[in-house]
Amino acid sequence: MAARPTFPAGLALDAHKQQACGTPIVELPLPPQVVLALDQGTGYSAEPVVTVGEAVAAGTLVAHAGHPYASAVHASLAGIVVAIETREAAVPSGRSVCIVIDGNASNRIDDSVRPVADLAALSPDELVQRLRDAGIAGLGGAGFPTATKLAYARNLGAHTLVLNGAECEPWICCDDALMRSAADDVVLGALILRRAASAERCVIAIEDDKPAAIAAVTSAIERLRDEALTLAVVPAVYPQGAERQLITAVVGVEVPAGGLPADAGVVCQNVATAAAVAHWATRGEPMLSRVVTVTGSGVEHPGNVRAPIGAPLAALIAASGGYRDTPLRLIAGGSMTGRALPSDEVGLTKSMNCIFVATRDDIGSRLEAVEVPCIRCGDCAGVCPAGLLPQQLLRAAHADAHDTLRQLGLSDCIDCGLCDYVCPSQILLADRFRDARRRLQEAAAMAQKAADARERHGLRKRRQQEAATAEQQTFESVRDRARRPDDDSAGDSN
Amino acid sequence: MRFDTSPAPHVIAGYTVPRVMFQVLFALLPAGMAHVVLFGPGLLLQLAVACVTALLAEAAALRWRGRDAAPALKDGSVLVTAFLLAFSIPPLLPWWLGALGTALAVLLGKHVFGGLGQNPFNPAMVGYAILLVSFPAEMTRWPVPMDVEGSRSWSELARMSVASFYGADLTTHWDGYTGATALDSIRSGLDLRYTLPELLARGDIAGTLGARGFAWINLAALAGGLYLMLRRIVRWHIPVAVLGGLLVPSFIAHGLDSGNALGPAMQAFSGATMLTAFFIATDPVSAATSDRGRLWYGAGIGLLAWIIRTWGGYPDGFAFAVLLMNLAVPFIDRYTVPRIYGRQP
Known part of the structure; x- marks a missing residue:
């Protein structure tokens, strides 16, 4: 077999996928309440368009995406809006304004939800707008609005759509389950996305540890017989599914530092996003639900669950048989990049691909870690997919040397966590780098603020000077006129 | 239900510095055995004095620097320094030279720069170089190896090693047993x-x-x-x-x-x-x-x-x-x- 395309560095990790992947996708019964975070993971919030007390149907728009990084939010449950307030949420900042809907038994579906009849007639621009209205967001983990990505791709003339089915992170298998059970949706969605992005071709990339998904997608592609659509089988090496790494593996180009994939002529979408697009096209349904892996040694029956967006995580865990053993962490995402959540009362977000209930069996290696000084072994540099020198970055981060940090490419770190994973000194490298990035951003913001203040100060000084000059001139002209009493034009000399 | 939080990644490979260091020591085993077979048990004596001195010097340095000594002593890094120095010096070196070299390696080679991970020079080589330029005669006197035709018996080599370790004058009893x-x-x-x-x-x-x-x-x-x-x-x-x-x-x-x-x-x-x-x-x-x-x-x-x-x-x-x-x-x-x-x- 020919060598499979991949990216430099990286590491094959224990997959831990068998736990959740054995059983078919389970449909979560409608929960009594949903908590819809208006920030769906990108840090930008949609604006509510409903008020407390308002009745909503499934599919009713409840928050409008004003910012291109926010995605529209729809009621995933028919019922009454009972609260719009800031709550703990499964987003990077930890909190978001949430719309809370208490369900009623009506199961009423919004009138706007009907199959897209004129799909073929829609222009790419119209298609992008419709996807934005449907609140379609990246289901791979970042939750970035699909429409915005497609718009960038169109503006920069992307030629290739890469559909990311790599799913490289340990524990997560929702995309695998979806590809196995709904490959036709994935492929249909791929075609729609390709048209919306005006891309010439589409490559669906799947890691070679998912033979069933590869078989399902292969036969779906064969059924469709579209020459623009191909399958790329990539090796199961972490982080194969990271956008930039996958693009390099599949297309053979690098995304320029600080640039977008579209700068390299590529747009990347998740396979689950494609399936959601197909869902929208065939049923007219905005993004109301997603498949999420519920796994870890702390949950009784690990598996994949299709659940409404906003469903409390506790409900998802209950549907998976509830907790078992001693769950120590509730992690949104996988073991490498997942975010530990403080509570299971938060709602499912569009960006949450996995709920990892971890016990000591799963995360003992980290819990028992003892940090010792860096011995510069360089194992971190050996695995870094961004080609960075984490040991040098660590020194610069300690010294808070901003120029060095920039030079060493802190902003090119993709936060994959591999440096931590291999570090024999067990240093929390990824977290230090996150911290350093925050400080760098703060410093940049401070510098901007200072520059703004300087400019304001300069303007104010000029205004004051101008006012003083004008006053002086007035004074002088009045004085001059006072000296010449014969001047008639002198104002109020009577 | 509420949970503690901690930053990603939540799992690590579990490699440790002691694992690295003890693997290095383990990998020296064959060379050590060859050394003992060919040059007598002097290496073992040098290893003993180097290890003891290294641990003492490490503990003292950490104490002076106001650090906790226990984890550093257990990480094995100072033992690697001791082993590498002991392998580099002649097996006939009097014990105080081995001790001096090791102490200098740990103190001047490592701790003056800030300890583990901070030293710009290889500590063992710092100790070795100081010994070599200061005691050239002792540092270039090796036993005649066992694979040289007509060399003495291993037990004789062992007796010489012990005597030399305690500083006996080798020229009186063992002239011709040593060489360059x-x-x-x-x-x-x-x-x-x-x-x-x-x-x-x-x-x-x-x-x-x-x-x-x-x-x-x-x-x-x-x-x-x-x-x-x-x-x-x-x-x-x-x-x-x-x-x-x-x-x-x-x-x-x-x-x-x-x-x-x-x-x-x-x-x-x-x-x-x-x-x-x-x-x-x-x-x-x-x-x-x-x-x-x-x-x-x-x-x-x-x-x-x-x-x-x-x-x-x-x-x-x-x-x-x-x-x-x-x-x-x-x-x-x-x-x-x-x-x-x-x-x-």
């Missing part, structure tokens, strides 16, 4: 206008593979080094570069002047070649950072060792070669930063 190393003998032979083939034909200097005694130790160190590479404790860049830096010029020089220049086999299997290539130069703390940097770093060590062996004032050159290249690390690091993904080279 092979590289040293070749060096002085060449200075006396012997040709290389004449010297090698003598039989007490070289065997079929390399230097008498040292060839086997080098072979054993090579085996240990390959084990470390297999266990991914050591990556290939430095060992390959060190050997390349030494062997390529010696191959060329030997081709041009076989009467005076040592050939690659003799270079590879004499002195501290394999020990340096796999165990000393590979100390990550004092080595260059990137893979490309490590190739330059290793090649520099090999080349400098060849230059010192050929024209320098010392028969083996690895300690100084390592220290000189340690000095060049910041320079190498500056020009060998790997290309970052998505950036122009």
Whole structure:
């Protein structure tokens, strides 16, 4: 077999996928309440368009995406809006304004939800707008609005759509389950996305540890017989599914530092996003639900669950048989990049691909870690997919040397966590780098603020000077006129 | 239900510094056995004094620096320093010189710079170099190895090692039991206008593979080094570069002047070649950072060792070669930063 395309560095990790992947996708019964975070993971919030007390149907728009990084939010449950307030949420900042809907038994579906009849007639621009209205967001983990990505791709003339089915992170298998059970949706969605992005071709990339998904997608592609659509089988090496790494593996180009994939002529979408697009096209349904892996040694029956967006995580865990053993962490995402959540009362977000209930069996290696000084072994540099020198970055981060940090490419770190994973000194490298990035951003913001203040100060000084000059001139002209009493034009000399 | 939080990643491979260090010690085992078989049990005595001194010096230094000594003593790093120094010095060294060298290695080589991970120089080589320039006679007196025709019995070697360890004057009882190393003998032979083939034909200097005694130790160190590479404790860049830096010029020089220049086999299997290539130069703390940097770093060590062996004032050159290249690390690091993904080279 020919060598499979991949990216430099990286590491094959224990997959831990068998736990959740054995059983078919389970449909979560409608929960009594949903908590819809208006920030769906990108840090930008949609604006509510409903008020407390308002009745909503499934599919009713409840928050409008004003910012291109926010995605529209729809009621995933028919019922009454009972609260719009800031709550703990499964987003990077930890909190978001949430719309809370208490369900009623009506199961009423919004009138706007009907199959897209004129799909073929829609222009790419119209298609992008419709996807934005449907609140379609990246289901791979970042939750970035699909429409915005497609718009960038169109503006920069992307030629290739890469559909990311790599799913490289340990524990997560929702995309695998979806590809196995709904490959036709994935492929249909791929075609729609390709048209919306005006891309010439589409490559669906799947890691070679998912033979069933590869078989399902292969036969779906064969059924469709579209020459623009191909399958790329990539090796199961972490982080194969990271956008930039996958693009390099599949297309053979690098995304320029600080640039977008579209700068390299590529747009990347998740396979689950494609399936959601197909869902929208065939049923007219905005993004109301997603498949999420519920796994870890702390949950009784690990598996994949299709659940409404906003469903409390506790409900998802209950549907998976509830907790078992001693769950120590509730992690949104996988073991490498997942975010530990403080509570299971938060709602499912569009960006949450996995709920990892971890016990000591799963995360003992980290819990028992003892940090010792860096011995510069360089194992971190050996695995870094961004080609960075984490040991040098660590020194610069300690010294808070901003120029060095920039030079060493802190902003090119993709936060994959591999440096931590291999570090024999067990240093929390990824977290230090996150911290350093925050400080760098703060410093940049401070510098901007200072520059703004300087400019304001300069303007104010000029205004004051101008006012003083004008006053002086007035004074002088009045004085001059006072000296010449014969001047008639002198104002109020009577 | 509420949960504690902690930053990602939530799982690590569980590699530890002690694991790295003890693997290195383990990999020295074959070379140690060869050493003891060929040169008597002196190595064991040197190891004992070096380890004890190293642990005491480490504990004292950490105490003076106001740090907790327990974890540092358990991480094994200071034992690696002690082992490497003990392997480098002659097995006949009086115990106080071994102790002095080790204490200097740990204090001047490591802790004055801030301890583990901070030292710019390889601590063992710092200790070795100080001993070599301060006590040249003691530092160049080795037992005649067991694989030299007509050498004494191992038990006699053992008695001599113990006596020497306590500082006995070897000239009274054991004159003729000790001598210079092979590289040293070749060096002085060449200075006396012997040709290389004449010297090698003598039989007490070289065997079929390399230097008498040292060839086997080098072979054993090579085996240990390959084990470390297999266990991914050591990556290939430095060992390959060190050997390349030494062997390529010696191959060329030997081709041009076989009467005076040592050939690659003799270079590879004499002195501290394999020990340096796999165990000393590979100390990550004092080595260059990137893979490309490590190739330059290793090649520099090999080349400098060849230059010192050929024209320098010392028969083996690895300690100084390592220290000189340690000095060049910041320079190498500056020009060998790997290309970052998505950036122009």
